[in-house]
Amino acid sequence: MKTGIIETKKGFFEITVAINGEKKELSVKNDESLLDALRRHGWKGTKKGCDTGDCGSCAVLLNGRPVLGCLAPAVTAHEGEITTIEGLGSVRAPHPLQVAFVEAGAVQCGFCIPGMILSSKHLLDRTPNPTEAEIRKALDGNLCRCTGYVKQVEAVKAAAQKLRGKGKRARA
């Protein structure tokens, strides 16, 4: 049960969310999507490819599960934990999945990649040693027009191996 959403001015609500581990209070419009709210507040890694829930570029993890930011109303994230691509790793300290995508040559234009990496993260959190079919199923909601998915599937395989090899799960 979500509680304590405060309407600050007409049509605007203050929600409390943990974004990439940091507690934030965000002012969001009542009909604003989570995608638009995140982008408006500076999390630009989350992309808008269709705004109709079909391409997966806006995927973020809400309480550990992938959601389409363009379909989820921002207010539904109240009191939730959000992981965006920025929270997974950075250029200085990338997550093994980010490294694997780069090393496999899986990043062409890169627009679909944040969503795809977060979908992969969710997969590897639950299935540390996925089959190719499981990887393809996990990436099925993330459209890419550049790569043919060949090197992205390779990247997830490589990341899974690396994460298993370390004997620990991916960082949140």
Added chain:
Amino acid sequence: MDAKNLKVVNKPVIKMDALGLACGEPAFTDDVEFKGLLTGKILWSPHAHARIKKIDVSAALKVPGVKAVLTYKDLPRVPHTTAGQGYPEPSPYDSYTLDNKVRFVGDRVAAVAAETPEAAKEALSKIKVEYELLPAVFDTFEAMKDGAPVIHDEEDSKNIPDAKHNIAAKFDFEVKNGEWFKEADFVFEHSWSIPYLQHCAIEPHITIAHFDNTGRLVLRTSTQVPFHVRRIVAQALKIPVKKIRVVKPRIGGGFGSKQEVLLEDITAALALKTGRPVKLEYTRKETFISSRTRHPAVCRMKAGVKKDGTITDAEMEITLNTGAYGSHALTVMMCSGSHTIPMYRVKNNIRFIGRSVYTNLPVAGAYRGYGATQGFFAWECLMDMMAAKIGMDPVEFRKMNYIKLGEGSPVFKAMGEGREGVEQVITSTGLFEAIQKGSDEIKWTEKKLKYAAQSGPIRRGVGVACMMQGSGIPEVDMASATMKMNEDGSFNLLVGAADLGTGSDTILAQIAAEVLGIKTDDIIVTSSDTDITPFDVGAYASSTTFISGGAVKKTAEKVRDMILEVGAKILDQKKEDLRLEDGKVVAKDGASCSLSEVANTSLYYYNQHQITASASHFAHTSPPPFQANFAEVEVDTETGQVKILDYVSCVDCGTAINPQLAEGQNDGAVLNGISHTLSEAMEFSSNGTPLNASFRRYKIFSAADTPPVRTFIIPSWEPAGPFGAKSVSEIGINGPLPAVANAIYNACGVWLFEAPFTPDKVLKAIQKGKNKGL
């Protein structure tokens, strides 16, 4: 020559922007904030063909937050083309930033800029337009008839060859060495068709127009052609080139749809009107309807063959639907012949008849493959028909007839892009090896034999197709580069070339690094900013590796010469005895100095100067890359469902500057082609309204849909290319339609002439075959 001794080129160097993109760094057009940014929106025509009788924007202007509403009355009327091509563009000048006529459902009517997206939307709803509806035409053959509605009846458009018959472009050509089909034992004639197809770059089109601190207009835009954008916006809005700066950030895919001035002119007009920064971005639906598409085509081919496998005559008649405007109308049409007909030797006669025709449907433009996709569907299926008739294996028939090293074609000279072409002969080819490798990987001979005796409803088959493309437009495309050296022995490389996700920044750095004996880490690449980087025509026509790569190589060679000059002083040696290696100037006797010592000497100590150079490059030929593609399919003859079991694509792109990125280019091109083959088509209502303008209803392949796609790079060495390189980006999209059609024929004995091969069409063809007793 080969790539054996290369140290940086032909190596899988990590793409330099990949990590930032994978970490979600703000890199794309929309990832930066502008204070006071207005939202731009466009009012689209709900009618396929109409004249604007009255347009009243007074109510729209009263919406709180609305800062500007523009109609045709507010802008200069300048006929131009939106096609981002070299000047003078070979496309007709038939477009206006805003016009008093609309020519398709989704054409521009008016534009607004407002403080919020909500206010902009409300303003659009309050623009009152009174239309005079005009009869519309949606079929190219109807559109060419006498008395058809004339889509471009305005008097000021230019370079439309026959506006009365809606012909946006035409080109005919014939080589005649005797009587047509006289020597042929068998003559075939069929038509193949391709529907409206969308690029589906995942980043929708977007432009932000803002002003710098001197009041100059800056266009931050998702484009493949920054320099053409600057020129065409200047032309359309009648402002000097010097008043405009175009910046290309990272681009979320283009595939040709961003070789177009789609939003930049109107966004600039809104910014100039309001004095405020304005962002205009397409929704996905707008991207489907109001950006650009592949030219739908009907390609009729007639060819003759002798029993011994000699192709005697070939005639191609292609009719392209260019939609409401003639963007790339002439050039795509010409490339459908010039990139395809030379693939095989034709002994006697060749004829090409090309038309691009206006209709009241969305506007076609550049799309990866650029006509060759349309042409090869016909040519490569016809090849299999001929092989079947004369009882020759399709692979052997192709091996016998494909254009060999040292051979030319009269087509090269006769047909260029929008004008006469250049004479050329093939100076590199790995096609034979590509065919061999592909045959082995797919197990061609074994499977042909196995699939010859099948029974039951599920049938399997294998099919082959060979293709070629070009590497840039000869004597048209030009690129340039600038390099300068820094104190630590690193270099800035400034290129006009537009990396739209292809990795061109990386491969251009590899070329420079190879020349200078350094690693790509020591090269900082800046690309595509019209204020900072030198000119480049942009990312199209498979030109970047070959043309821009050539410019970078020349530039680096000049810089190398300057470095050796300084190194000779430092080491007190003859320049001729020095070379660059591992970040050092090395002499024959083993003496050496670091590049940083060279840089510091030149900057601070001796004969002070900046080591820097620029060079430009254009080419007299366009060496084709080659491919052999093999598909294995399974056809359910009861449902018509076609499943691709395996797809092997062997590509000769000369030296792959970066094999990993080249494979990625080809994987993506092939899957785009497979998606065209089995799934994609834009659909329209009877009044021309697009019906499936979303990813939900226009289905592109996802990871789970995708069959195994296996790319193999077959090395060759192109003497005219940088380190032996040719192009790679486009060619792969041309294979799946014919390779899969030929595999379906092998599986169940029926030909498919109409893309995509959806179950209904396959089933219909099978039924028709059964009626004929197949």
